[in-house]
Amino acid sequence: MAKIIYTHTDEAPLLATYSFLPIIEAYASTAGVDVETRDISLAGRIIAQFPERLTAEQRIDDALAELGELATQPEANIIKLPNISASIPQLKAAVKELQEQGYDLPAYPENPQTDEDKEVRAKYDKVKGSAVNPVLREGNSDRRAPASVKNYAKAHPHRMGAWTADSKTNVATMGQGDFFSNETSVVLPADDTLTITHVGTDGTETVLKSGIPVLAGEVVDGTFMDVAALRRFLVEQVARAKADDVLFSAHLKATMMKVSDPIIFGHVVQAFFPTLFEQYGEQLAAAGISPNDGLGALLGAVEQLPDGEAIKAAVQQGLADGPKLAMVDSDKGITNLHVPSDVIIDASMPAMIRTSGHMWGPDGEEADTLAVIPDSSYAGVYQTVLDDCRANGAFDPSTMGSVPNVGLMAKAAEEYGSHDKTFEVPSAGTVQVTNAAGDVLLSHDVQPGDIWRACQTKDAPIRDWVKLAVTRARATGVPAVFWLDENRAHDANLIAKVKEYLPEHDTEGLTIEIMAPAEATAYSLERIRKGEDTISVTGNVLRDYNTDLFPILELGTSAKMLSVVPLMNGGGLFETGAGGSAPKHVQQLVRENYLRWDSLGEFFALAASFEHLATTTGNARAQILADTLDRATGTFLNEDKSPTRRVGGIDNRGSHFYLALYWAQELAQQTQDAELAAAFAQVAETLAGNEQKIVDELNAVQGSPADIGGYFRPDPVKADAVMRPSGTLNDALTVLSDAI
Structure with missing residues (x-):
């Protein structure tokens, strides 16, 4: 059957x-x-x-x-x-509910010390994110709005907030010291096995992960977030938001990027409440209360501490001293920093753009916003859309074109496959990626607290991705644009592969381009406003971003998309x-x-x-x-x-x-x-x-x-x-x- x-x-x-x-x-x-x-x-x-x-x-x-x-x-x-x-x-809440339903499950170990705790933590790590x-x-992704949905949206356009030329909404991003700027990349010449090692300044070697299988032609990247640079950046953005009198909001992906982004989120919380953590940081840490879990978890946990009331007062003082904080639910006092999974960039940024560039403030009113996106890899996409709306006004769903997507995601491609190869650096030194022969393929000098990660993208999915892009361009007659930046190490290697594999297909009469993400955004927006379609051919994270960004603007939601993975x-x-x-x-x-x-x-x-x-x-x-x-x-x-x-x-x-x-x-x-x-x-x-x-x-x-x-x-x-x-x-x- x-x-x-x-x-x-x-x-x-x-x-x-x-x-x-x-x-x-x-x-x-x-x-x-x-x-x-x-x-x-x-x-x-x-x-x-x-x-x-x-x-x-x-x-x-x-x-x-x-x-x-x-x-x-x-x-x-x-x-x-x-x-x-x-x-x-969320994981802790699910475990608690299951325990209450009679399931004999262990608590999530925050700081596993025993072998048993480490084993439990490893099992939970398989589940989270x-x-x-x-x-x-x-397989790779073919995601587009069905004709019936697009036609319905044109006949029944959803509400779009008006834009003005004096909008103060902007994106803030690092550009230096972030994952983008520190990335190095290599293409493996043959099947191999890799090891990631931390070499301390005293020469101590700690294997972070070994036995990583790679295939010939695979692209392997390594990079790190300089946490000192991140903290300086965040402090500057808190001050900028206050000076510009706009809402402060952080936009991350703490669900999919389940190791790196909760750590970054914790740094945002600390930067917004500097006095709180100066006064009570050690006490909070000793009680197992982590800023990575968000302000909501912190406020819930301090009830049990001797200085609980003073800590809550310090939080309120921090809210009063800092810029106005964007809210998830102003009626309930739930802020942008309450839960790391409440404000997810691919959903939150399009919603802001659709609503006049506004988020909700603590007074329950909409306001211009400083959207803080620390890593600069894709932040320019959103800044380009904001600038376009500032110059040209809101998009018109009754006339605008569409941006379907062909996404490279097979076999845990790119950043979303980095979870088991992402580490918070324990001490100063160097993180190295070596092959089976002991050759150093990638190396980064790091400091305590830096966030280092490696990503893998196999050759067969890349070849299939190029094929799918050409197939969709041929089927639709629509231009296809590879969103790749030659100034990013990973993208430079992908560009070489795209140029190698495109000649395997009949591209006669097709428009196929390669552009950096911000440039590709501007190109697509110009066509959208003319009612024209453009296929975005992207990596895995941009696939996620684009398949929310454009459908939310075009259709009012991304839930009405057809998503086929051959x-x-x-x-x-x-x-x-x-x-x-x-x-x-x-x-x-x-x-x-x-x-x-x-x-x-x-x-x-x-x-x-x-x-x-x-x-x-x-x-x-x-x-x-x-x-x-x-x-x-x-x-x-x-x-x-x-x-x-x-x-x-x-x-x-x-x-x-x-x-x-x-x-x-x-x-x-x-x-x-x-x-x-x-x-x-x-x-x-x-x-x-x-x-x-x-x-x-x-x-x-x-x-x-x-x-x-x-x-x-x-x-x-x-x-x-x-x-x-x-x-x-x-x-x-x-x-x-x-x-x-």
């Missing part, structure tokens, strides 16, 4: 799955397609690490490892929903959009039984999954399901059946009903398969005839609190009951499953 794997993830996407998956299973069964789930949620990943501590009923398999293996097989067909890329505070994506992404061994991975606002959605559901998560990304991924299955297995009914789902999604958009924001309208559950209705109607009307049409004619008639009854059943539960039995690991019985409150709809799906 043909098989689709539908991932069981976290937060709002998981809750939506309880409602949508029964529809998928019923419709897919008519084509002989089995839909199976695999639990790659944060809670599931944690549980899978500790089978020896759990009862037989509590243990679960390591589904992520299983899917990682499947992704290398030609039969892979995986629909991947957004998952939590856990910061340490971007643990999922590098495992599943055995796996290098022939399978398919279909991703369903971003999950940045998922926590707020869950909070709203628990508070008032209303889920405004938009599953449009799931609709697009499912259609692409059926199409891939039809192509690879010859399943004609799967192709019919794909084609009819595409048409149903177009009707869904035209009829405006996406979830509304507030109680009283249709929410996620109602949107699923309407998708099921329109899909059944399309299947009943198709002429390729009479038996299929007959089966769905009955379903379409039942759903259409009971439309008001079903909507009433779905809406009747709104307005009261909902009990789902847990945030990170909801109780499946409770969650199913909450997300499937229409008996009429449930019965119709049961009848369909029995009919075929």
Whole structure:
């Protein structure tokens, strides 16, 4: 039987799955397609690490490892929903919830000393941050707005904040002493094994990581963040924000860059509250309270300290003395510095640009902002957009062009593969990368506290990336631009490879360029304002940034994108959009039984999954399901059946009903398969005839609190009951499953 794997993830996407998956299973069964789930949620990943501590009923398999293996097989067909890329505070919160649910899990060791603590810490380190994506992404990314979504956005443009020429919003970035400026890079001539070693000034050698396999043609980079330079920079930006009377905000990626960016975030917290850490830094450190976990964790933990009240007073004084701090939730006093995972650059910067270059201040009002992005590798992208808006005003979603993306991400390419090769330097000396023969390939002089990292990018994914870029340019007739900077060591090596591999393809008549990121941004923005499209061909981090930046400006959200990952061994991975606002959605559901998560990304991924299955297995009914789902999604958009924001309208559950209705109607009307049409004619008639009854059943539960039995690991019985409150709809799906 043909098989689709539908991932069981976290937060709002998981809750939506309880409602949508029964529809998928019923419709897919008519084509002989089995839909199976695999639990790659944060809670599931944690549980899978500790089978020896759990009862037989509590243990679960390591589904992520299983899917990682499947992704290398030609039969892979995986629909991947957004998952939590856990910061340490999120990880701790998930462990606490699981412990309260009866799971005998160890606490997260902050400073592991014993072998047991180190083993526990290593297991948790496998779970935090971007643990999922590098495992599943055995191919490069093709991400774009489907025509139906783009056309809907043009016909129903979302609100864009006005821009003025005197806006004081800007990006602040280092340029010196950062990852960009310190990077060195080498291309491996042959298969080899590398070792990373710290050589102290006294000659003491400490192996940081050994046995790193590399392949011929692989690009290996090393670089470091000079923490003394970082701290000087941050102090200057705090003073600049106060002098310019703008909000201060820090924009990092503490989820995906799970080792380096929480450390940088901690330095931002210390720079903003210098007096606090001068007076109480040693006491906080002795109590195990780290600025890396954010201001919120600090304030929660100091309750137990003798000087707790004085420390809280020092925090308030720091807020009063410093510049106005950008807020996550001004009503609740949650600042930009409360939680490292609250303000994630790829979501926060486009949202700011869309809102007149403003963030929310402590007074609950919008204001111009100094966006602090310490590393300069990609900061120029955002400054270029800010300057463009200052000069030309806000973008017009009804006329603007699009910037689809081809992203280099296979086999943990680039920075996102650096987690296990990122280190906070313990003492002054040199960090070296050596090969099996002992030759030094990369070397950096470092000081205590510097953040050193190495990245790997294999040759086969680069070659595949170039091929995919040419394929998309040929399919669309749109210019493709490689966003690569010859002044960056890594990019210089990639440019050489791009120039080597492009001649392998027919590029006659195509426009294919190589530009540094800021230049590529300006080029793309000029075309956008003319209504023209431009393919951005980027590395892994810029893929993340661009596939939020441009969709949020074009469509109002990045959740409505089609994200196809043609796996290098022939399978398919279909991703369903971003999950940045998922926590707020869950909070709203628990508070008032209303889920405004938009599953449009799931609709697009499912259609692409059926199409891939039809192509690879010859399943004609799967192709019919794909084609009819595409048409149903177009009707869904035209009829405006996406979830509304507030109680009283249709929410996620109602949107699923309407998708099921329109899909059944399309299947009943198709002429390729009479038996299929007959089966769905009955379903379409039942759903259409009971439309008001079903909507009433779905809406009747709104307005009261909902009990789902847990945030990170909801109780499946409770969650199913909450997300499937229409008996009429449930019965119709049961009848369909029995009919075929």
